[in-house]
Amino acid sequence: MATRAESDTRDSARLLDLADPERFHGQVRLPDGDLSWVKSALAHMILIRAAEEKIGNLVSEGRVRCPCHLAIGQEAPAVAVASCLRKGDRVFGAHRSHGHYLALGGSVHGLIAEVLGKVTGVSRGMGGSMHLLDITHGLYGTVPIVGATIPIAVGSALAAKMDGQGAVAVSFFGDGATEEGVFHESMNLAATFELPVLFFCENNLFSSHLHIGLRQPADSVSRFAEAHQMTWDRVDGNDVIACREATNAAVANIRSGSGPHFIEAVTYRWRGHVGPSEDDDVGVERQEGLARWKLRDPIRRLADAMLDASQLGEDHLEALWAEARAEVDAACEAASKDRYPRTEDLLNFLYTSAP
Amino acid sequence: MATRAESDTRDSARLLDLADPERFHGQVRLPDGDLSWVKSALAHMILIRAAEEKIGNLVSEGRVRCPCHLAIGQEAPAVAVASCLRKGDRVFGAHRSHGHYLALGGSVHGLIAEVLGKVTGVSRGMGGSMHLLDITHGLYGTVPIVGATIPIAVGSALAAKMDGQGAVAVSFFGDGATEEGVFHESMNLAATFELPVLFFCENNLFSSHLHIGLRQPADSVSRFAEAHQMTWDRVDGNDVIACREATNAAVANIRSGSGPHFIEAVTYRWRGHVGPSEDDDVGVERQEGLARWKLRDPIRRLADAMLDASQLGEDHLEALWAEARAEVDAACEAASKDRYPRTEDLLNFLYTSAP
Amino acid sequence: MTVSYGGAIREGFAHLLENHEEVFAIGQGLWSPWYVGNSMTDLDADFGRARVIDTPVSELACTGAALGAALSGYRPIVIHPRIDFMLLAVDQIVTQAAKWRFMFGGQVSVPLTVRGIINRGGEQGAQHSQALHSWFAHVPGLRVVMPSTPSDARDLLVASVLCDDPVIYIDDRWLYGEEDDLGPTPEVDLRQEGPRVVHEGRDLTLVGCGYSTSLCRQAAERMAAAGLDPEVIDLRVLNPLAPSVIVESVRKTGRLLAVDGDWTTCGMAGEIIACVTEALDPGALRSRPSRLTLTDAPAPTSGPLERIYYPTVDDVVHRAETLVGVRQDS
């Protein structure tokens, strides 16, 4: 496939140059033909970046107290995958899912209100950053127990298969989650029952403070797809075009009944495991790598390509940022004024009716 | 390796002709040179078979009440592996571990007393068939929660590595256990920490009533060794010589510090999942396969080879059976007369001293 | 029609699969002729293997998958042939299913039933004997159901599956032989169900759940023959617990014996004592409340030990008589 990173040798165990922070700093390759999606992807990634930067600031200022795992630097997979889905599809995320929510069309206001604990939040203020749900836009749930949504996504795929309407389930998770046994159990279930689920691993090389080299004997998790007899792709996770092309093809196959598929998108987070700091206190790989990895910025690489191809002007790009920031500021302003859940409601969500 | 079954194409996902019940009915290939071990292996397999047949009868007669998972037909791996170990090594089994215990040198009396619930049993009458422990002979524990001893074996390997004395841990488990997430977590730990553990899977194609084809997308579990970056072998599990040669090489490597290794031995159980019946009520594969699989009898195939090579006479073979049956009967006789644990002792084993 | 407890469970499944297309069953052993006793025999043949799904040995993922289907328009029942195996699925039950509705502000409901079977005795030993209903009763967000009769076994299964909250339905293989005359299958609202007086009396209150209710009933009959008149309460729904029936009974009898097949500390029997003593003035009690529970040890295998390990009808009668003062030794 033309869009696959040059490094992809079909060695399912090694990331090779995709793991090299000196590589893939240049522009992404634009697709032929209509670029309208590319433009909206750029705008969307910028919006996500702006929203997460804002949330980071709110945390620093002490205005947001719930733990926030920012995906700054990882905007591409969310935007790419969301663009390949349709109504009826169901997406599950984990602790680092602001981007998944926004990419699917969730409102910035719903997110900021949620992290502020307001009743207008996407989870009615009951979940905070780590528990987001927005069924209308296909986000069926994100939770912070590592690996927990993977079997849930598989079960949602089982439901989709029973429905027979061609819907697809997507499970987003990180490289760390592949160390939880439930990941393997879920892969086996999906493969055995031939379920319509896309396993999408954002391999950012870290689980909390630990580099994958300290946690696994090889750095690419695509080897698990092979073990569970699943087709797979590995992509540059900071190339939104490559992510989209791989996902589009995968989703089409899954929809047509060919069973599960696995995509590994190699990326890197710029901020700490949790909160706005950069976590440069957690080991050599990260101290040395972060600055280089920032050169693989998915937003800048796409913007440069579009500027170069005269699909975008510098002023237009600045306007995109300004608009995004304005939207985020307005959402924050509004959310700040929203009310908190009523304390009388604490027990109201427990059971379908008071016991 | 000369001893590897001809079918082994290094395709880690497919058993190919090793799964074909029409194949491997003939004699096993005897090693060159001294055959004294082969003779003792034959005697040991016969003893295990005789002991398990006896236990099956005791169950039928209602004299044994605890659930007994018989390994009749699967005697080869236990005998082969035990022959490659030395003092200090530690073996962990599961629910179908009578053979592992006997192969390591455990007494028939200790086993029969245990399944009868006598205080002279190997677990003091507190465990029954499914919970055997005999540290003196290197059996560190067998339990019936599927997959549960796999991480325990890995931890014992961690201890062995810390000890620095070259001891090896062996984890016996079945194909069904590879569906438990903890199997994968354990494989990853062992590979990441380079622990001296041999993962030994007896793939008998069934987990309870279900054929592996209904539980996994491929019939060979060696693919998981590849995924976890482990060296592996696949052997005819009904060829005790092949099992021993693969294990000997593996154990030597592990001892020398080369990290974990995985062996898949393909075999078949003749009796039901639990108890003495043949379970021919559980699906076509088993109904059709059982009679054919019995032609792959590990005992007969070895005996035939030895008869053919004039290493054994018919009368000698019959004597082996007679001795084994006599030993088993005597053990049973003795165990029947042993006493039960005292009811006052029910709480004595709970904590190191009464609370 | 006379139906056994096991047969009644099967009737419940058949009713659900027949009348509710969004119901399906998933778990280990569902295509086996013997795995879950007679409680699901031939359901796969009758309703198809697409709706009666046997699985790999993966308790955690199978439970999570059932939860995922419950969030996507279905009413799955996930079956664990033993509570011991179900413990591998604790995360999906306790940290996921019990909490999803709450932590998403009530925007989703979780019509998931997790069936765990208590399967003990027969010298199976420590890892094939646990009950642990007290654990699940401890967790807000779960409804916990334990039927002690064939009719409850059927009707509470139906109610559990039709309930929009996650339900832990626990049946006990020791009850499979009990028989009842059953009429047509009703669809009751689980939220209206709770503890029930199953035998009226006035000398003391015996409380049980599942198999221990059966012990209490038998003990009550035995005691009646000896001129004593105990009241027996079957808990039926352990969480959320509605203790008022028990409190009112003890207010009347002045004596309480809670019987449970789970361990003592932080167990269901202690909970009953706590509920009652919190609710009644000390003067309302004619004697100290008492609990009779499983021996506080893992299950042994050896026959003679196993026979003293589990509470029996004798034990209940003995303890009850001591409480009432008919018997002097304690």
Next chain:
Amino acid sequence: MTVSYGGAIREGFAHLLENHEEVFAIGQGLWSPWYVGNSMTDLDADFGRARVIDTPVSELACTGAALGAALSGYRPIVIHPRIDFMLLAVDQIVTQAAKWRFMFGGQVSVPLTVRGIINRGGEQGAQHSQALHSWFAHVPGLRVVMPSTPSDARDLLVASVLCDDPVIYIDDRWLYGEEDDLGPTPEVDLRQEGPRVVHEGRDLTLVGCGYSTSLCRQAAERMAAAGLDPEVIDLRVLNPLAPSVIVESVRKTGRLLAVDGDWTTCGMAGEIIACVTEALDPGALRSRPSRLTLTDAPAPTSGPLERIYYPTVDDVVHRAETLVGVRQDS
């Protein structure tokens, strides 16, 4: 020397690693500067990464591996930075570690310590807040320890690790700021430790464990100022539970309030009430026993809800005063 609760835990680890070569620590976050607060800072640097082992995200296998090492001559401590994560390891804790000694007839012992950290508040929400010590206290074969002071945090950690039985050691991040003057580290026998009166009094008995003991102490001080004189008991060892200290205290005070940071049903507070009412004649109580527990719901995130979700010193004082009759409303 004045040491914080977190620092005291670190002292316990340092003592163990220094003096007992068979001790090692394994778990997530052990090489992180912030994962487990200040309770293990730089242990990896001081004692080497071969004995202070950080791990993949595999709770079940890591716990099983620690058990395996415990069976092979070592005294491992496996660390779970949150109880919520530790639930993935329930099989290895409850069905394996707690039972191996028993089911092999006492031929092996299991010197394994499982450290679970209660880490709640801070709007972390439903899946990052659970305590569940009541669950582990329910399981025969486990010893369950909850220190409420820096000196217990250190000394009971040492005692847990040197004990030949499996121990669940639960510390609470909300206590990490507490300070004590600590002398040299003693090595005490855990089997001799149990509940302890930490504040003498005669008007009523307050019982807590871990952080809830701290609430009780503060409440006692506050009430003393108002002329009331409660006795405070710190459970310290929840299982096996030795309730006699509590029973004797209530015999004296006639009143009991059990305070717990875990849920109500089948929880530790109810267990205390059951133990006491089983042991005392009803007439020994001057009022109904009472329990103050966590709100029976998952933890919310939103600040205003979180503030009413956890029991506070005010709540303890209020409930205690009601019990004693100083306050009329209930």
